[in-house]
Amino acid sequence: MASMAERPDLKVDLGRGLHLRSPVIVASGTFGYGFDAPQVDRAALGAIVSKGTTLRPHEGNAPIRIAETPSGMLNAIGLQNPGVDHVAHVYAPQWATWDLPVIVNVAGDSVDEYVAVARRLNGVPGVAGLELNISCPNVQSGLQFGVDPVLAAEVTHAVRAVTELPLIVKLTPNVTDIVAVARAVEDAGADAVSAINTYVGMAIDVRRRRPIISRGSGGLSGAAIKPLALHAVWQLAAEVHIPVVGVGGIMTPGDALEFLLAGATAVQLGTVNYVRPQAAAEIHDGIAAYMVQHGLTDMRALPIRSVSVLTHV
């Protein structure tokens, strides 16, 4: 255990005033709205990202919604959430009393819906930032916002125009060129990007001759995707100038360090929260121990390549 004198500073800056005391964030969809999972040590966290929130409440998809796959899991939850009004009226006032920032993950099926949700949350005490989930299909084009740099920029730009809040855009990895999408959202006013959301995958029940997930496909998360996510972060960190938040398959302190060394400013933990609630604290302490061991006093010294991160103020 590091003594007070040599306890490293784990603070990170995601831009527009979003300063976190720790680089360890819990990922959207794996921590509800922050009220469950009392086993997770809040002191280790820098922020919580909420479940994807839409304009109106959603019931979500019919079961079966999840399936385990080798070292990973598939999910097709279908954005089950109580809608932005409930979040603003009921959850945000409670968040406002916490010493831990809550970032609301925003989802929608049109630019107008994203804008309406962002507008509703602007200036609401307790909401520390927005994370745009652009892996949602656009009803007009049928394409996901996040697979097309033009659509991604359009939704980012429109949301930027109606909110003062720090704006993180969460990238989908299901694209040919993730860097092009990241550049487009950076230019459109994103303060940071998080990478990545889940990879589309599936599993088939051979005995019953049908996909296990009722929707057919689902999003793959967990240890299985870590090398893919890490590579996405490595590519992005060299090409964008805003902070990159690394997410995908992080289970251990070593995994988190790989993302930070690759150039991520912070990391998000997803699937691991279901399995090992103590992981957040272990990862926080593991990063601190690594900093001490390597004589580092600032998180910005971690990346192994020089990256230029310019945070918006």
Add this chain to the structure above:
Amino acid sequence: MSIAVAPAVVLERSVPMAGAVELVLSHPPSAVAVGPGQFFQLAVSAPHTILRRPYSAAWSDPAGGRIGFIFNVVGTGSAWLAARDEGDELDLLGPLGRGFDLEGQRPAICVAGGLGVAVFPGVVQALIARGRNVIVLQGARTAAQLLPASRFPGADVHVATDDGSAGHRGSVVDLFSNLGEGQSGGIDILTCGPTPMLTALIDVAHRQAIPLSDIQVALETPMGCGIGTCLGCAAPRAAGGYFLTCQDGPCVRADRIEWELMTDGFHG
């Protein structure tokens, strides 16, 4: 009662019936009050697995410092658990969910199909301790796959087997149907088993005008977290939409379930 991650040591391993394993573990201190029907998420370290596996506590004896789990091997996780031996350490998250509501004084009928019987030793014991009359109806494929009646002291146990090697030849729902006739109202029914068995039981209840609110079902759905954060364990709600099996269940009153939409998640 607080939910916690806690280590537990395997104290005993046995075979309570053909095809099943019973692990007796040291009782996690945080889990002092395990309600009958509550479950734990057991971590498994089998290669390439990631999620915990949900298991009902078969029984719990916090004073004696012991807790039991009864399960069969259906895949990688359960195979890993079945290979644990005395002295091995397991990692338990729990106790989780809502157990059965045991309030009241009416007679209770426990209807168990297959491995669904695993939840009942503790439930029956708790019902008897409350001075209630208990009938256990247990169904299995063969006599060897029945949990012995000695595991339900004080209860009146009836069995059914698919091959007729013990008790009634046929399903446990037939047993219930014969017994239930004329009893409609005035009994509490607690059940756990494969979805086709549950839906057959609900059909009988409809025919015999047994209110579905008198029936409590211990549901099994796939689970991710077990604590309400992944939203993966949805089951169809009678009022529309879904409830979460891990939080609103696993034990729920049958009138809360939309039986028309109950998919058979596992048992085909």
